[in-house]
Amino acid sequence: MNMSTDVKLRLIGPVVLFLFGTIFFRINIYFEWPLPEIIGFNTIALVAGFSCWQIGRWLVRTVQKRFPGLQRTQTRLLILLLLFPVMVNVCVFLRHSLHTLLRDKPFWPDLLDYTYSAGIQIFYCCVYIAIYEGIYLFQQWRHTYEEKEHLLKTQWQARFDTLKSQVNPHFLFNSLNTLSALIAENPKRAEAFVEEMSTVYRYLLQTNDRELTTLRTELAFIHSYFHLLKTRYGTGLALNVAVPDEHQDTLLPPLTLQMLIENAVKHNVILTEQPLHISIESTNDGRLVVRNNLQRRAVRVESNKVGLSNIASKYRLLSQPNPTIEEAGNYFSVTLPLISTHDTPLIR
Template identity: 55%
Template sequence: MVNNREDFTLMHMNDSRLRWLGPVGLFLLGNVFFRLGFWLEATGRDMLHSVIVGLVAGALFWQLNRWIVLRLQDQLPGLERTPNRLMILLLLTPMLVSAAIFSRFAMHVFLGSREQLWLGLVDYVTSSGIQLFYHMVYFAVYEGWYLLLQWKQTYLEKEELLKAQWQSRFNALKSQVNPHFLFNSLNALSALIQESPNRASVFVDELSTVYRYLLQANDQELVPLSTELTFIDSYVHLLQTRYGKGVIVHKSVSPDQLNRCLPPLTLQMLLENAVKHNIVMASQPLCLEIRTTEEGQLMVRNNLQRKNASKVSNGVGLSNINAKYRMLTQHNILVQEDDTYFTVLLPLLGDLPARTGQFAVKQSER
């Protein structure tokens, strides 16, 4: 889940100073709390040896523990893997503590401040407590910093998702009361009533289906592909009633992908954009293709026949779709354009059979 590399680069830059000052501060803190009696009674030679050993060993194990924590964060990233990282650190702690104790003892022997070549039980237990404190500080500094950045990133992502959701609901609300869409639909209905009352009745049913789905879609973050396709059938019926043979839609969706999910109204926004920005005529039909790929993506493609080559779309519809996908999947939609086709590839999310929705039930009853 961790994608905010700028924060981690900044952390490592600031960490360069901490890696030098941290061992010094920890050495002073540990000696004040754990070895104050030694400093009040020790000779100058013993003090010098203690400072050398403390700072050298402190810097060495600061670097070692830092490396271990950062490697674990690379291999097990994210807040959800925090228990796994902490469990591994807990298992490694006894070995790291013992290594720190014996390395310090070896340095004392090398400097001549320890005459015996073995460490007594009392000294080992006392040193274990001190080193355990030191290692808890190492882990707390780097793991705590990491968790803070992770929490910050998660909070910002939730804020962006909430903003995208409200923007999507606002856009959906605008489309529900879009006067042009309603005006064109009513004009088409008026013509049908005189020409073909039976077709007019079907048109009313499809129009009510479209508006019912628009109302229901605001309450859902995801809908099954099958539900979205059923809605698109009604929406396409309205388009074809208005444009006749100027709109041609081909669907080729694998049955095993129908329970995969996507944000509601995604297909409607793509088809609406295609109709908005391209010439739609019976002699020059707009061909729309909706199909699934072998990679498990949904492809929506239309032939390019721009209404006005000098007019560039602001891409608001695609930006809204991409924002929702980015928040839900951490992946962007893929937009491809050449001289012939405009193509959008949409990731399909996992199956959610429990979210088939009331819309699909009502469609089956019609």
Template identity: 45%
Template sequence: MIRKIALAALAAVGVFHVGVFIQAGTLWVGTLAGYKELVRVFAFLLPTFWAHAHIARLFGANRLTRLPTSAKALLEGLCVVLVSLVFWGVFFSFPQQYLVPVVEISPRALRLSLAVNAVLSLFFYYFVEREHSRKNLQQEVYRVAQLQKETLQAQLEALKNQVDPHFLFNSLNVLGSLIQLDPDRAGQFLGQLSEVYRALLDAGAQTLVPLRSEMALVRAYAHLMETRFGAALRVEWDVAPAWEQLLVPPTAVQMLLENAIKHNGSTVRKPLRIRVSAAAGLLVVENNRQPRTDVVASTHTGLRNIQRRYQHLTDRPVEILPTPESFVVRLPLLHSAPAA
């Protein structure tokens, strides 16, 4: 709003002095009372610019798509002219004829005034408001491109971590042991390992996925880790089905479990406990803190990636709450993807 007030003030000064120059051949008005017209020009331009903003949104790139382009452009221009005529009548014609009828306006002057008013409104609309809308559209395109880049980076990072030789080596060792000791569990383990890769690939280049799909990935991943670490890892679930219809960035929850396992030690006597829950529109991942004896350097790449993706998606922040005893991350659950 401040931008529109400043723009209306600057435009009013310009239009007023151009009119003074055309009529008197000078840029200055002889008396202070003459500047009352400047106030009226400003009062006319401010609501005009406000209306222009609404017209620009109405005829945006993703609106009225069923209309032919030429018809849409013509209708847009007619709306601008119609609004200008209404405001001209309110701020100029009505006051001069009924409030302060000191000057009689000839039909020729009336037609000229209407034409100038329409041309000025079209000028300000197409060279001010539409230019502003174009820049906003460019910023939106850039924002969407950045979001797609962040999403792709997260998925590539997740795939890279899963295909990491250590991960495969450990998983195959577990699988080899289970084949000899418990063939049924070995089959389940192999199925869960396949499920992890299938869920990662299914995410594709999507910006958001239902929490239900993300939970399928997370449960499969957690089953792998519980099979690998045994009683040293406990994962608890408290996510009601109602929350699973909402949306999260793909692999975001899986990355939080991965971070918890990566940066904490665990034994049968002191297991690592991870709790995944949903409440009040938030998906919460909490784990007890147990520093590893072999310290793993943390770059916080995963958390930063999740935070950046959420910054593109919503004003609601990712909440990270570390304490000496626990580490908690709260992810907003979203209702829809942002408009492109």
């Protein structure tokens, strides 16, 4: 709720409730009481109405801050239900205290007066909760809906980018050039290159309909993918993989490692005398760190900057923590959460 709407609601709401109460609860006083009594009673009703509105607003919004989000709606309502008698009685005694000070009524209300006032305040407190919790739920629902639409749009963009990578003419052109040179120089290496190339494209074509794959499968693909890169760049490129067996069957979105390696190769200098080192390591707390040394190209490479954001979007769609991106000193690293097979049924 923006500030302007909140201020209007706090000013207009108590007046509307005052008019409602006047029409349905105390219309008789305008025919039975003298004018000074009517003015005094209405002044107390308005002051108490504004004060109780602020109390109700504060209480509901405090509970919302402590237990935010749609998923905690039941918890919030339960807490508000437990606090409801307290809120009603605070409003009853605030109203009665004003009557005591301004109209010389007894300090303690009698049972009839207390019952009458409590009935009115129960209705009013229900209105406070309904208004502020209703607005909050609508805003949360709208935010969740907009976020879901954004993530779905990002997911389709990611799938489109994956599809483009499957038929990437630049990568295919470089691979074919490398293969052409190998055929003449070293037929056995050319044969191995063709096998790895077919493995890479087979994996690329199989990933469009998968949300998750095992780290073991992804690393096997990376082995073939890196073989193509290594054949092209030689000693200018090095890869170190340190993932213990207990992490091999954890899950991650397919092609995540390929995107990160491709990003490192695309934006860094790769020379025999200035090699690019890429490492893939798992941590004890179940995360995967992909790191490379930084040696930026002198000519900035054009980038649409969607690779890293697409990876982050995939993790959000899977309700997983966001990857952590860090550039410190001479290294660039991305830390990926590894998903346990017990946490999701999405793998197919």
